[in-house]
Amino acid sequence: MSSSNYHRSWIDRPHLDPNTRLLTEEYQRGITEFMGLVRQLPEAETGMLRCPCSNCKNRKIIKEWDVWTHLLLSGFTRSYKIWYHHGETEYEHCSTSEPQPAVRLEEPIRTDVDYGVGTEQMVNDHFRREDLPNAEARRFYDMLDAGKQPLYEGCRDGHSALSSATRLMGIKTDYNLAEDCVDAIADFVKGILPEDNVAPGSYYEVQKLVAGVGLSYQVIDVCSDNCMIYWRADDQRVTCKFCGKPRYKDTGGRVPVPYKRMWYLPLTERLQRLYLSERTAQRMRWHAEHSTDGEIRHPSDAKAWKHFQSKYPDFAYERRNVYLGLCTDGFSPYGKSGRQYSLWPVIVTPYNLPPNL
Incomplete structure (x- = not known):
């Protein structure tokens, strides 16, 4: 057509x-x-x-x-x-x-309205017909379409309830703001906008909007000595099966308080998201379809990648299979204030994508 x-x-x-x-x-x-x-x-x-x-x-x-x-x-x-x-x-x-x-495959240049969260790009990325792959994909795209509703009649393009929520969440993270502070900011902004505005009026509303994107997380209890995590078959245990230390603090309250927790971002739904549109699905095949002049500009150009494919030919045959790279390191984000907390992020990168992504 x-x-x-x-x-x-x-x-x-x-x-x-x-x-x-x-x-x-x-x-x-x-x-x-x-x-x-x-x-x-x-x-x-x-x-x-x-x-x-x-x-x-x-x-x-x-x-x-x-x-x-x-x-x-x-x-x-x-x-x-x-x-x-x-x-x-x-x-x-x-x-x-x-x-x-x-x-081009490069991401678009971000404008001041975009705030670095890519809300507009996420919406515009779903170049597809109405026959979406499944009901979950349809719900996701319908939510993004709804998220493009302007904050109020006549407001500048790019300002929506979803973009405002992601911006507020970013400010809270960047400046380590308390929830009460975000409540006050959201309530103030909503109060000075026209009456027909749909801006989030509290931190709770911000969380609901951002959670609608569907990238959920799980909080998992961990042994105080990092011996194990209380998950799946061990979810109901109250002591560590290795060192025997208790899982919960002795607080006397009705709700048990664990000694230590970790935040887990499930991989499956994030990888599925990359295949929800024709454009991103095409980019996930880039590692197998791009041409090279012998220079190593991507892991798929290196001998180690080709050795892996020769060792696992069935996996390599399907170019839509996902190649993941994992890295981790620890640091203390609160070192200057003397708090004894440390953070160990685990970062997983899909190597299927071109270098610029």
Whole structure:
């Protein structure tokens, strides 16, 4: 299915002429092109289409005539330049009226609005048809679409409830703020915004929004001497099976308090996330599909990688299998304040991806 210029710059401009308050000619051509494209879809025979206006944002399926009305009155969703909800799955450059950027695998340059959390990129990354691989994937993308709802009517593009929550969570981590402090900041910000705003008003609401992304974690009790973790078959044990030391402190309270805990970020759902879109799934095959000139620019160019593949040919045959690199080291984040805590992060890197990712 053909499409026009990837930029589709008419989407970024006001759909009404500021002098006449009528639709601009550029916008009329743009929505005419869009409606011509969607009429080729099988769904068009039903007369019901997904509406990409700035209010519906592809979340509603309505009659074709109502789609026209919405686009004329409300304008087009500004971030929706690849019409993946309406049949487009890849960039197709059919116009030369504007310079075309090369399709690259690098991450986009972050703007001030992005705050380094990549919310916009996560949403725009799902170039796919409506037939998502499973219900879990559909829930995830629906959540991200909902997360793009602007904080209030007329706010700058890129500011949503989800981006605000991730920004607040980042500030809390960077400055080691107490939860009460985040509550006060969130309540203050929500209070000075227009009344129809959807900004999180408390740390609890921030946690709920961020947790919706689906990257959960588990807290696991650990032996005070690091002999073992109380997990799976050992989940109900109250003493260490190696040194015999108790699992819980003698506090006398109803809720047992363990001597030590660790935070575990499950790998499976994070790896599955990399295969939820066509683009990231393609990048996960990069290690097997890229060409090399003999220089080592990636672990897959080295002899050790090729030796591993020769030793495990069944694993190497399926290029979608994940090659993981693991590293760990300990440090004390509270050394200056004299606290006796240490942190041992375990970092796992998927080597399937190109070096720039």
